Amino acid sequence: MASAGRTGVGTNQEDVRRHNLGTALGQVHRAGRISRAELTARMGLNRSTIAGLVAELESLGLADQVKPSGTRVGAGRPSVDVKARTGAYVLAVDLRVDGLTVARVGLGGVVQARATGPVPADHDPHATGDYVVDLMKLVVKDVEPRAALVGVGVGVPGIVRAEDGLVRLAPNLGWRDVPFAQILADRIGTAAMPVLGNDADLGALAEHLRGAGVGVQDLVYLSGEVGVGAGVIVAGRKLDGAGGYAGEIGHMPFVPDGKLCHCGARGCWETEIGAPAIALAIGCPPERIGALGEFLEGVHEATPELRAVGRHLGRGLAGAVNLLNPRVVVLGGYLRSLFPLVHEDVDSELAVHALTAPREQVLVTLPGLGGDSVLHGAAELAFEPLLADPVGRLTAACHDVEASLLAG
Ligand SMILES: [Zn+2]
Numbered sequence: 412m413a414s415a416g417r418t419g420v421g422t423n424q425e426d427v428r429r430h431n432l433g434t435a436l437g438q439v440h441r442a443g444r445i446s447r448a449e450l451t452a453r454m455g456l457n458r459s460t461i462a463g464l465v466a467e468l469e470s471l472g473l474a475d476q477v478k479p480s481g482t483r484v485g486a487g488r489p490s491v492d493v494k495a496r497t498g499a500y501v502l503a504v505d506l507r508v509d510g511l512t513v514a515r516v517g518l519g520g521v522v523q524a525r526a527t528g529p530v531p532a533d534h535d536p537h538a539t540g541d542y543v544v545d546l547m548k549l550v551v552k553d554v555e556p557r558a559a560l561v562g563v564g565v566g567v568p569g570i571v572r573a574e575d576g577l578v579r580l581a582p583n584l585g586w587r588d589v590p591f592a593q594i595l596a597d598r599i600g601t602a603a604m605p606v607l608g609n610d611a612d613l614g615a616l617a618e619h620l621r622g623a624g625v626g627v628q629d630l631v632y633l634s635g636e637v638g639v640g641a642g643v644i645v646a647g648r649k650l651d652g653a654g655g656y657a658g659e660i661g662h663m664p665f666v667p668d669g670k671l672c673h674c675g676a677r678g679c680w681e682t683e684i685g686a687p688a689i690a691l692a693i694g695c696p697p698e699r700i701g702a703l704g705e706f707l708e709g710v711h712e713a714t715p716e717l718r719a720v721g722r723h724l725g726r727g728l729a730g731a732v733n734l735l736n737p738r739v740v741v742l743g744g745y746l747r748s749l750f751p752l753v754h755e756d757v758d759s760e761l762a763v764h765a766l767t768a769p770r771e772q773v774l775v776t777l778p779g780l781g782g783d784s785v786l787h788g789a790a791e792l793a794f795e796p797l798l799a800d801p802v803g804r805l806t807a808a809c810h811d812v813e814a815s816l817l818a819g
Contacts, residue, residue: 431456432464433801435468436474436518436801439474439493439518440495440520447461447490468493471801471805479492495517497517497518497555498559499518500518500558501563502560502562502793503515503516503564503787504543504786505785506530506539506543507610508530508583510527510701511529511543512546513543513549516787523554527546530542534586536586543565544595557810559805559809561603561804562792562794562796563603563606564605564793566609566610566614568581568584568636568640569584571655573607573655575590576592576593576605576606576607577589579656580674582638582674583673591605591607592606603809610640613792614634614778616649616788616792617786618630618739618784622780622787623739624739628647629646629738630740631643631731632740632743633660633743633746635686635746637685638686639746640659640661641660642658642788660680660731663727664680665682665723669683680727683720683727684720686700686745689717689720690706692714693706704744704745707749710752721752721756722753724749725756725758726764728760732765732769732773737773739773739776740773741776743778747781750777758775761775
């Protein structure tokens with residue numbers, strides 16, 4: 412196990428123990444339920460150390476030891492299972508151009524409660540903050556007494572500065588340099604300091620941990636909302652770029668002198684595969700563009716216009732495949748509803764434009780988490796501080812009193 416940077420005698424040992432506690436909790440969180448024997452094997456520590464860590468997780472209200480499920484074959488002492496408990500939860504927010512979902516999510520990625528609602532028509536950041544808090548109040552209503560709110564994660568359709576949750580640019584919300592983390596913190600307090608992430612990055616994270624990309628180290632999650640973005644995982648790690656802004660694949664130059672994009676440039680990829688282009692191709696009226704996914708679900712055969720969108724999708728994907736050599740490409744947002752209608756067109760363009768070697772390795776697929784990838788990713792982001800240091804985070808967390816204030 413890695414130790415922290417401090418090297419003082421005693422301090423270092425304490426750091427290692429805290430680190431191991433977080434690692435053990437991370438294993439339980441990912442699996443939801445894991446046998447103690449498996450936990451011991453994965454962490455490479457001895458049995459008594461693991462027993463001590465599990466006992467501490469139990470006393471913190473984060474895990475339970477339970478009888479193993481199923482029957483065991485063979486001799487030897489049966490192991491016990493370690494199961495995530497409900498002593499800590501996060502609030503996850505999926506902020507979209509056309510609506511809002513808030514969920515209370517427990518360890519193990521269990522959605523305990525959820526609420527959906529609209530966003531202000533003009534996307535005013537302060538009013539949006541109020542709308543988010545209204546939904547938060549709904550989902551914490553019946554929270555278990557003494558459960559601790561350990562984080563708030565928010566997925567935003569834009570470029571986010573990770574350090575302070577400043578939304579640098581969310582063109583489809585009309586936001587530029589909006590301190591949305593602070594706007595939320597002003598309403599819910601800093602004990603649950605909100606962390607923001609780009610929606611596609613969070614979709615990629617969630618699909619990697621719990622969805623179509625479990626066990627896959629190289630993955631691209633393509634989010635189709637009003638705009639198009641990508642979350643990229645390379646060798647198991649998120650691709651950030653120099654400032655954390657990598658993945659803005661929707662603004663890849665695509666058509667010389669093409670249509671004007673929200674970002675100010677012409678001919679970006681999303682002008683050909685974004686929601687307005689699809690709406691036009693299927694005759695969805697502009698005022699219903701927020702329900703494009705539903706509209707697509709009602710389409711049974713692709714029109715020539717929609718097939719053209721499919722070819723644009725495939726050609727752009729070929730670029731991503733050639734550049735990144737992903738094992739899996741997950742199509743999220745409304746692309747989830749589009750892909751089944753145009754997959755032949757996507758495949759034919761991939762066949763022409765992607766190089767054979769990386770094309771043979773890639774699977775283009777739908778999200779394992781359905782429409783909840785971004786929501787789960789926001790929850791994972793919010794859990795990160797707890798998994799890094801369970802004792803420290805729980806000490807600083809927002810316990811029931813604050814939660815009831817939030818509910819008030
Ligand atoms: Zn653009």
